[in-house]
Amino acid sequence: MTETRKIEMTVNGVRHQLEIETRVTLADCLRHHLGLTGTHLGCEHGVCGACTILVDGQAARSCLMLAVQADGAAIATVEGLAGDDGTLHPLQQAFHDNHGLQCGFCTPGMLMTLVEFLESNPDPSETEVREALSGNLCRCTGYQGIVAAALDAAQRMRAQAVGLS
Amino acid sequence: MTESFIGARIGRFEDRALLTGQGQYLDDIHMAGMLEMAFVRSPHPHALIRGIDAGKALALPGVHAVYSHADLAAVLTADRIPQDKGGAKFPDTTWPVVLPKDETCFVGEPVAAVVAESRYIAEDAAALVEVDYEPLQPAADCRDAAAPGAPKVHLEAKDNIVAEIRADYGDCTAAFAAADHVFAISLKQHRGAAHSIEGRGIIASYSAVGDEMTVWASVQTPHKLRNGLMELFGVDESGVRVIVPDVGGAFGGKNVIYPEDVMVAVAARLLERPVKWVEDRREHFLAAVQERDQYWDLEIACDGEGRIQGVRGKIIHDQGAYTMMGLHTPHNSAIAVPGPYVVPNYRIDVVVTETNKVGCVPIRGAGYPEACFAMERLLDEIARGLDLDRAEVRRRNLIPADQMPYEHPMKTREGTPTIYDTGDFPACQVQALETADYAGFATRQARARSEGRYLGIGVSNMVKVTGRGPFESGVVRVGRSGRVSIYTGAMEMGQGTKTSLAQICAEHLGVPPGEITVVAGDTGAVLHGIGGYGSRQTVTGGSSVHLAAIEVRDKALKVAAHTLEVSERDLELKDGEARVKGAPELSMSLADIAKALSGAKGYSLPKEVTPWLQSCVNFRPPDVTYANAAHVVEVEVDIGTGGVRILRYVMANDSGRLINPTLAEGQLVGGTVHGIGNTLFEWMGYDENAQPVTTTLADYLLPTAAEVPNFEIIHVEHPSTLNPLGVKGIGEAGTVPVAGAVISAIEHALEPFGVRIAEAPISPGRLIELIAAGKQGS
Amino acid sequence: MKPPPFHYHDPRSLDQALALLASRDNAKLLAGGQSLMPMLNMRFAQPDDIIDLNRIEELSFVRHTEGGRIEIGAMTRQRELADAAVIHDRCPLMCEALRHVGHRATRNRGTIGGSLCHLDPAAELPVVAMALDATVHVQSRRGARTLAMAEFPAFYMTPAIEPDEIVTKISFEPWPAGHGAAFVEFARRHGDFAVVAVAVLLELGGDGAIHRASVVLGGVGPGPLRCAAVEAAVTGSRGGSAFQEAAATCGEIDAMEDVHASSAYRRHLAEVLTHRALDTAFTRAGGERAS
Structure with missing residues (x-):
């Protein structure tokens, strides 16, 4: 029994139309059907957070959604964070500058979680950052560099926002 | 003076691809x-x-x-x-x-x-x-499985005993008979699986x-x-x-x-x-392999001042159903107990027994965390028994700095002498204690107690074998484009190995480290190599690359000197060329040198050089080298829930000379949080029939950002004398002493209830049991 | 860990969903997916049909009725609840509980209906619903009916609804302004399901004594557990030792045991956390401790 559906979604601003088996998760769809392998699968039961993406601007575990549920949605993944000219997003730059990643496997989920978090809380405390990251597991860093990067990025983004206004 | 790349806090060259979703992990390959x-x-x-x-x-x-x-x-x-x-x-x-x-x-x-x-x-x-x-019928608990007549893990086996290991020196019987005090403990230790986020x-x-x-x-x-x-x-x-x-991470798995x-x-x-x-x-x-269960029965003998006279005991080690990788974990546990302390007489017997569970091999720390925990628990027994300060008991027993290099009476896994090459263990502890304001803790504790809060402080010291050989391969090559490449059997699994090796190589070849290609993990590129485990890669692979880069540099200078008709001594390698010091217009590019050495026509070569601008070195360390550390941790225990909060964590770590302190800190913090997981959260449960009962990440708890503090790190750098870089390993250094320090701190916080902890990990529920038992007992 | 094959349906209206549900033997309703999707990925759930409720807009709302009740559509996301002004203003208990529910990424998807129907023994929202004496509204092609939250849990992780029924909303009467609420839990890690959770609502009379109390525990039994003994013991009191004695009645609870916590530990936590929650709620109600 292979049941498929035609769906359409926008990923990082690019419209995709595809026919996909209804049971395929959104994570697998992004990774294996659209070739966007920056979104990673670490547990496939919604705990590790590595597969976190933005669905219509809100963070979600892409292992806990079916691809068909994203029909019509706007998806943002780690591949869309840097500028078209390759300039890193302030979060990406801060992760580099603060040694916020080691093996890099959890990193895309960390970044996408923080994108949403810093939008809603541009000036967080360290405790708030730690709580915001508590749904994303990292086995390498001990989180210190990630927390430092988040706070650093928040500061950069606030400075950027001031510069723009 | 040119800037040194060794010791510099250089950002990783690995990062960009990984940050932009352009990394290529196994499952990304189609x-x-x-x-x-x-x-x-x-x-x-x-x-x-x-x-x-x-x-x-x-x-x-x-x-x-x-x-x-x-x-x-x-x-x-x-x-x-x-x-x-x-x-x-x-x-x-x-x-x-x-x-x-x-x-x-x-x-x-x-x-x-x-x-x-x-x-x-x-x-x-x-x-x-x-x-x-x-x-x-399965064999579930390793203690039962080791007993005669137990259900057999494999029907055709004689019994479940894989091996019996003895580590001993001196004369324990005499030492214990003559000692002023003897203390005994029984410990239950458990460590989970690797759980890299990528499987x-x-x-x-x-x-x-x-x-x-x-x-x-x-x-x-x-x-x-x-x-x-x-x-x-x-x-x-x-x-x-x-x-x-x-x-995407490995950790032994x-x-x-x-x-x-x-x-x-x-x-x-x-x-x-x-x-x-x-x-x-x-x-x-x-x-996937785990480290799992060990049961320890231990005794320590000491004199009236708390100086150790001997340690003896038995371990039952759960090996799982198959021996996937020798006896490394139980052997390490058997020999690593003395660690940084003077232990004149010693005997540990290990029974390695199979169970009907997945096989056990070293996970980050490899038997050392268990040994360290055992030793630190014994030292706390002495402190309690003799009413001494816990840090003072350790100070009295740490190997004095003037005895380095210290030939330990223990033989290594290979039967060779154990020699701690460099380090100052007492000074390390002093630095950690001072930074953590150990002296001021009593005041903090009393103030908290007056508010009904329970604070404790713990200290532990460790020594970890690192840099295991027999060798690691390091090829440094300059291609005809002038591009410098490194090929090695050392591995990049998140540590920043590629950046470190590039830094080491750049030091000698006058090219920015970011312009060096590092190929790690391709058997087609390097015929033989060992790989990434046991805190070994910078020691072995780093030294190989260091020596190979020097050879390449010397060869390049020879060719350039010959071509430019100047003395080698007048040349330097800079910005991708060999140039005459003070007259940079007189130069020969690395690309031209590489071409000359790879058969290009029109170049004259000095007689003594062999073709190819390349060197392959397989550095074979004369012996393993030992990293050491002192950890001090302050905790608060909620006596209502058994919840433990880490208030402050200080470590003084000596991994010899550091190639990149930022990467070193990443290893130490990551390793320490792994240890915190092992101490407070991670438990791979099996029921009495050997059925696993914690098979999701909602049941098996890895620490998250919200459960761990910021760590304060003091780098102590006593260069190793056993490799040309003076480096020691670091990947597991953070993990080893954690349980010893954290459990001691918890016990200290719960002193008013007479709580004694003889297990790791410890759960809040278990702490509440121990508090209740302590209240009843008092 | 990939979902087994199933037929997927995404009805646009409740009627369509009810019709589908009535016509299928082995169907599962997909709400926020934060519990069902892991079960599918692990193949613990193997339905023939998945009926996805996410496109039924009529099931997503938070509103204040003219009768003074608050109604929450079953497909209202936990994130929306936390952001809703009416919840913030009138139901501080739910606001506080929501901070403990998973993580932002799971709250963005997870729904109140999903939480109630999954009925994890340690989940926060069923405890809150019970503490509020909420009414659960269910519907099938056969008609609509309501259940008191107290009757909603049938047994372990199973609500008392028929296979053709869908929970459409919950409703409750908010406690009057000035009441004291506290949601206290102990979880091993931030965002985990509680080992034990407790919700307390207290209302003081003009004399400063408690004249109405609601105390519900999660994580001790198959469903949320109303602690009538605690409620009785605190009613009429002004805190202090009365709370300690009241909380001590939790020692009688027949708490469940699993790989994470013993029955004794859960009982102990119930007592400690109830005491703490009573203290907090009492202070929030403006209560002054009897000395």
């Missing part, structure tokens, strides 16, 4: 015609396999094959997985099988492999394979043209996998190439050859199509 594998796994801890019916599975559209033990002989020379045995002797029955013939020995053991168009279909089909099991994974592709197998695998030791597959398929080095893509690895290769060979298998998290829980 190939035309690729099939995917799923496994039929045993639901029983121990059972006979009476038959396997794959009819329904094979009938499912999209399914290409179902393999079981009967299919192996067609392509493999053996049905057990090869490994370097060293001098150790084990019963044949403990040798890991590719697929079991007729007896399965742990829950999750692969019994059959399914190959299909997609992982989805492969899992559908795996559920349709009918296996006729006859359940047998294991492998792709194999076979070409009948040339009879060549190419394997991509997320492993720590590609050469070991290559060697194993060579042996199994009966080919030589040209027949199998293993390439390691980006690795990707350091053995697994049945799944072999089966992917078998399927690729039989089907002549690329085959992929990616471990999912449940498979990691069921079938």
